[in-house]
Amino acid sequence: MKQLIVFPTSQLVRQYKRDMLKNEKGVTGELPVTYEFFVDRCIDEIAAPFTFIGDFKKNLLLQHIFSRLIKQLRYFKSASPGYCFKIGEIIGELKREDMSPAEFRDLVKNTPKNQDIYTIYSAYQKLLKKNRLIDREDRHILCKNYIDKSRFVASYDSICFKEFYNFSTIQKKIIRNLGHKAEICDTKMGFNVNKITVVHALDRKTEAWNLAHTILDDLNNGLLPEEICIVLRNRELYLPYIYEAFKEAGIPVETQLTAPLIQNPFIKSLFAMSKGELGIYFDKQINVDDNLFECYGYWASVMLEYLEMMGFPQKFIQIHEGNVFLIKRDVEAFECLKELLQDFKEVEALAGKGHIDFDGFLKRFAGFVKNGNYSGYPPEKGIWLLSFTMLRGLKFKKAYVLGMIEGEFPRAYRPDWLLREEERALINDNGYDIDVIKTLFEREKESFYYLLSGCGEAYFSYPEVQESGSPTLISSYLEDLIHSDVDCEKYRVSFSEVFCIDIGKSFKSLQGVLCDEKTKDKIERYFNWYRFSITALNTYGQCPYKFFLARVLNLTPDIDETEFTALDRGIVSHKILEEFFKNHKQSLLAQDIEVYEREIDQIAESVMAEMTNEDAFLHPKIYEIEKQSIVQQIKTYIGNHIKSQGDFVPYLLEYDFGFDEDFFIIFGNKKVKLCGKIDRIDINPEGKIAVFDYKNSYNPGIEEVCDGTNFQMPIYIIAAQKLLQRPVVGGAFIPLKKGSVDNIIVRDRELPFVSKRKRKGILDEKQWHELLNLAIQKIASYVENIQDANFPIQPKKCPKIDKYSGFCDFTKVCPWEGE
Incomplete structure (x- = not known):
């Protein structure tokens, strides 16, 4: 047979x-x-007779369909790439269920959202049929x-x-x-693991380096590469660390490593060039007419011609001076970019032309590039890197699993906002098997059983902190396994115990203090006339090495400019309050609170429309929720402000100093140039003033002044008093989430905004002057250290030693792991 x-x-x-x-x-x-x-x-x-299209072309087609139908759609208001990707996912799900557009329409409720899904799905299928195209699901x-x-x-x-x-x-x-x-x-699954090792590591990098040591020991003790495997849930978070550590250890890992296209230096430089930033890749800007509106295919051709004119891909040889690895990396990214631009041209020929300016084209194109990947590393053979679902049916002597934290394994599934749980359940009641939260969790548990069934021994590790510095929880699956009858060994590991390079040289020899005299001289000259912001001084106080990375090396994290961040939220909140108090320089009246609230609604509508992009939100409702959240916080604060304003009224709003004219503080022979912006200064009939600063999240207290990690309020007080020539009686932070004055530094207990229950931050005259002098003394010493090129790795605040001490952009590149 x-x-x-x-x-x-x-x-x-x-x-x-x-x-x-x-x-x-x-x-x-x-x-x-x-x-x-x-x-x-x-x-x-x-x-x-058919032509196959991949997911990228599919999403491009959907965007063209979206744009063409936008006036007919009742739910979607824009053809953003995010919506196109999401609709593409839903269409893929429906086609895997062998469900036609008409069948979908007849099964779900007749809502604007479902009608739009049907309209787009139907138009997509007609376009495929007309042009004899098939996508991934059509093959099945x-x-x-x-x-x-x-x-x-x-x-x-x-x-x-x-x-x-x-x-x-x-x-x-x-x-x-x-x-x-x-x-x-199917082979019958059973519990075959007889021993587990559980490693509590500081972070993901520590996990990867400890894994390299562990596997090296196991290979030396007789295990063969084909008898073991590495299991990852979030490959993109671990692969760079694994590639680095395993290369150092000489352990072969079989993987075709891919990287997000948008993170390639060549691609980054291309989009930076479009904003006027030139560099080694692009030393000339692309020449286009800003007022010209053309089709996508036209702009794709312009981009391709520009790349050819700039000498790519041959130019990579010159840029990287013969470094084969870097040349290959950028050539891979270039070919991927070129293919995407060609796809834009081909799709337009199929779906029709749309007219857009060059800036609009770049924004749309960037949306698709962000979802693209390229081969960032050369392929190698060795130990298999697998996902949990790949484990089904496979047999190994030992499996090594990284990232066993709650929310990643098992995943923290959330209901789909586009095709909701109740609609999915309704579809399944009619004989289909589309994903719902319950089945997704069942699959998570089943994939864990694949592991327990397929190997005799398992090694698990999990990080204590995530990239953001936030703490983690051990996976509930792993916790249950630890408390079972299986033989279990547990231990903790720090980065200093596992990291070694160049004949065992430890990272601890890196002190963050520069010794090269030429470098020190350059740094001294640069910072002699440097205008220090409060944020810069706070950064040095919290961690001198962080200051070095941010202000000397000018390292910056990748920021998705299309997302609405906490920073954006703070900027919007500040602007709304500024506009409101511009209109109310007198005391607010309790009986007019409803009038004020309507005014805040109107200001918020205008500010959000001007300062945010609705496409930055996954869904229009999220935009509305975010707006209402900001508005409600401000309304709450205005209500509390009316109760605590006393005889103080707004005097100056968004008052900046040290920008147009220099502002100095002097300590001994040290003269330090400072700059900043005070959110609001209030004044009473006696001419006394108080300074206020709005906070979106973190709210520093007087103890941060004393330990030298936050000088904001003392500098504001000193600047206001010196520049306005009026007595400052106090300052306070206003956390908008709380909606009222919180941490204070005042020298008058009777101020209207000082709670009768408050004790901390209320100073007598001697304490007041001592605190301000202490701040000046610490600032002067920090500046002297900076000018002497002293950036020791001695953090006072760091998510690596205190999970709740705040966020740091540099946890991935900082060699320090705590003492």
């Missing part, structure tokens, strides 16, 4: 062949194949419809689907149409 074995993954095919060779059975019979290969062979004949539908006529299938007596465990709706239909030829064979 001639049988074909079909596996769901390529790893199962390879392990099956390897086992056959190891058992000396040979592989002279029919070779097993993957399911995707099986589908392609089944539709060889029927698919010949063709296979279902044609499999009983396939000559490839006819050549076999049976088709055995092995180690699938679960099938999608379309897969079930394909198997059903195979009739008596179809067989399903």
Whole structure:
């Protein structure tokens, strides 16, 4: 009997062949194949007249359809790439259920959102049919419809689907149409792990380096590379660290590492050039007419011509001076970019032309580039890197699992905002099996069983902190395993214990103090006339090395300019309050609170429209929720302000100093130039003033002044008193989430905004002057250290030693791991 074995993954095919060779059975019979290969062979004949499109072209087509239909749509108001990707995902889900647009329309409620999904899905299918195109899901539908006529299938007596465990709706239909030829064979799963090791690491980098040491020891003790595997949930977070650590250790890892296209230096420079920033990749700007509106294909051609004019890809050889690795990296990114631009041209020929200016084209194009990947590293052979779902049916002596934290494994699934849970349940009540939260969690648990069934020993690790510096929780799955009867070894590890380079030199030798005299001289000259912001001084006080990375090396984190961040929220809140108090320089009246609230609504509407991009939000409702949240916080504060304003009224708003004219503080012979902006200065009839600063999140207190980690309020007080020539009686922070005055530094207990229950921050005259002098003294010493090029790795605030001490952009590159 001639049988074909079909596996769901390529790893199962390879392990099956390897086992056959190891058992000396040979592989002279029919070779097993993957399911995707099986589908392609089944539709060889029927698919010949069609052209296959990948996910990128699919999303481009959807964007063109979106733009063309936007006036007909009732729910969606813009054709942003984010909406296109999401609609593309939903269409993929529906097609995997073998559900036509009409069937979808008839099953769900008749809402504007569902009508839009139907309209776009229907137009997409018509466009594919008209141009004889098929997407990834169409291949499976063709296979279902044609499999009983396939000559490839006819050549076999049976088709055995092995180690699938679960099938999608379309897969079930394909198997059903195979009739008596179809067989399903899954190995029975059981709990086979007899020993586990659990490692509590400081961060992901520490996990990767500790893993390299562990695997190196295991290989030296007799384990073979094909007998072990590494399991990752978030590959993109771990791969750079694994690549670095394993290369240093000389351990081969089999992976075709990919990286986000937008992170490639060449691609970054291309988009920076469009904003006027030139560099080694692009020393000339692209020449376009800002007032010209043309089709996408036209602008794609302009981009391609510009790249050719600049000498790419040959120019990479000159830029990287023969470094083959960097040349290959950038050539890969260039080819990927070129292919995307060609796709823009081809899709427009299929879907029709739309007119846009060059800046608009770049923004749309950037949206698609952000979702693209390229081969950032050369492929290697070695130990397998797998996801949890890839483990089904595979057998290993030992598996190594990184990132076992709650929210990542198991994932913190949230209901889909576009096709909601109740709508999915309604579809499933009619015989379909579309994903719902419950089934997603069941699959998470099942994929963990794949691991426990497929290996005899398991090594798990998890980081204490995430990239943001926020603390983590150990995975509930791992916690349950720890408390089971299985033999368990647990230990903690710090980065200093596992990191080693250059003949064992430890990172601890890096003190952050520069010794080269030329470098020190440059730094001294640069900072002699430097205008210090309060943020810069606070940074040095919190961590001198962080100041070095941010202000000397000018390292900056990647920021997605399309996202609405906490910084954006703060800017919007400040602007609304500024506009409101511009209109109310007198005391506010309690009886007019409703009038003030309506005014705040109007100001917020105007400010949000002017200062934010609605496309930065995943959904229009999120935009409204964010706006209402900001508005409600400000309304709450205005209500509390009316109760605590006393006889103080707004005097100056967004008062800046040290920008147009120099502002100095002097300590001994040290003269320090400062700058800043005070959110609001109030004044009473006696001419006394108080300074206020709005806070969106972190709210410093007097203790931060004393330990030298936040000088904001003392500098504001000193600047206001010196420049306005009026007595400052106090200052306070206003955390908008709380909606009232909080941490204070005052020298008059009777001020109206000082709570009767407050004790901290109320100073007598002696304490007041001592505190201001202490701030000046510390600032002068910091500036002297900066000018002397002293940036020791001695943090006072760091998420690596205190989970709640705030955020740091440089945790990935900082070598310090705490003492």
